[in-house]
Amino acid sequence: MALTLEQLNSATSEEALVMLDGLYEHSPWIAEAALAQRPFQSLAQLKYAMVQALAASSDQKKLDLIRAHPELAGKAMETNTLTAESTNEQSKAGLTNCTPDELAHIRQLNADYQARFGFPPVLAVRGPRGLGLPKAEIIATFERRLHNHPAFERDEALRNIHRIAEIRLNDKFGYEPALGNDVWDWQEKLAQHSDEGYAEKGQLTVTYLTDAHRACAQRISHWMRESGFDEVEIDAVGNVVGRYHGATPDSKYLLTGSHYDTVRNGGKYDGRLGIFVPMACVRELHRAGKRLPFGIEVVGFAEEEGQRYKATFLGSGALIGHFDQNWLGQKDEDGITMREAMQHAGLCIDDIPKIQRDATKYLGFIEVHIEQGPVLNELDIPLGIVTSINGSSRYVCEMIGMASHAGTTPMDRRRDAACGVAELMLYAEKRAAQDGDSVATVGMLEVPSGSINVVPGRCKFSLDMRAPTNAQRDAMVSDILAELAAIAERRGLRVTSELTMQAAAAPSAPEWQQRWEKAVAAQGVPLFRMPSGAGHDAMKLHEVMPQAMLFVRGINSGISHNPLESSTSDDMQLSIDAFTHIIQQLEKEAA
CATH class of the missing domain: 1.10.3330.10 (Oxo-4-hydroxy-4-carboxy-5-ureidoimidazoline decarboxylase)
Structure with missing residues (x-):
């Protein structure tokens, strides 16, 4: 018993x-x-x-x-x-x-x-x-x-x-995380769809408007209908939208969701967890025949990763009126333009402006997401409350020196571009660590036409710098770029740098973060507050309405963008219970 x-x-x-x-x-x-x-x-x-x-x-x-x-x-x-x-x-x-x-x-x-x-x-x-x-x-x-x-x-x-x-x-x-199991199963079933060339290798890759991507949209929309959503549609950019109406026609909506596209050879839970958690909650409301003083709108965003086209956050950006018409001319690696891909998928490009949301009709936006990092896993804590989505700055740079013979050029007469970048990398590591929660990464490093017996004359590299506030990010960026210039001067090198992306930090709205905190505390697990180093669809919605996020612990060191990405159905159940608690809080507030 x-x-x-x-x-x-x-x-x-x-x-x-x-x-x-x-x-x-x-x-x-x-x-x-x-x-x-x-x-x-x-x-x-x-x-x-x-x-x-x-x-x-x-x-x-x-x-x-x-x-x-x-x-x-x-x-x-x-x-x-x-x-x-x-x-x-x-x-x-x-x-x-x-x-x-x-x-x-x-x-x-x-x-x-x-x-x-x-x-x-x-x-x-x-x-x-x-x-x-x-x-x-x-x-x-x-x-x-x-x-x-x-x-x-x-x-x-x-x-x-x-x-x-x-x-x-x-x-x-005799406890079974029944809804957590359902969410886990939905994610496993959705992972059966993968792009051509990857599916054959047993790898999960779903990029914007491929056959696999469109199959995922159909599968999600089918499950939304089964779960009791009153309206389900695939909109003009491929977002899957499910609406569960409130008790009255003029009810505002709680907006939630995440993305269903993936990186190449990625994991099953990044983004998708944030679609299925609220879907499970809506299904339970429908089964109970319960209507709330507000509606719930769940969006499976069509594109967040920027893998097929250079149009990151296309899905959530379109909801706030930030769809760039110039994106339509972008070509993928097969020469197919975004316009052609959208037309082939049966999307109505002319309707894109119509999907922009009126923020006054929404209470706010909340998102559940797998952590994508090791922190919760190492602390053995199942849920984390996101305080801010880090602001980021990305640069592509080149250090230029002089290519020369590796055997005949004395060490004190070299203009080694690679050594200059190596020195910068160590400085960036040290400078970011000073803040505790800033990060700086050189993720791409290339010596063009390099040879084993040639002192590198050129070195191309990237810089990705992130911090929880814009001021903290900007201070770090300023210090690292100043050190880059100083290294070049000291070593007799020349440097070029180009800012390729800058995103503002998205701090959680205090009242929504507090709702998450109450919801997590009600589960009997400790409150752990943390910034998000990764970007999320919530960053875009943050521009027009209050937002806050909940992280769910990942296993395998919390690894993400990797086939080893995983979480337990027990932790998923806790996130569902926390989401349900927020619904109950909002219901009481409206009474």
């Missing part, structure tokens, strides 16, 4: 410890320490209490916990000495039914891993959805993790242990 929080909160210490037995392998002390924080208002709060208990322990205790875990498909499985929980988990992942070759490979990985790190490999083999990872994914994961730094791998093992405990806790309490 499933446990309840009421039972746990009212039980004696001894009874409560028995209830939580087996969550952490042979380590009841974690649950014992967490129980000191009773009463718990949610399972999420209990989970985080156990995270805190482990974090406060010694390094030796953490290492002992890792070593208490059995090897995957190891001797304990062979001798039937696994705990019942481990047996269940390894069975769900198919590890109790390996072929001789698979078994040999896994055991060799176990041996190699143990030799490198001094503890067994630990992986939450039931996976982000709780159903069990494929054996091929388990093997690939450990092949990859064998190359990690030992300190990082120790922490990654502990994060997986927390995930194992989370799934075991769910089982004990």
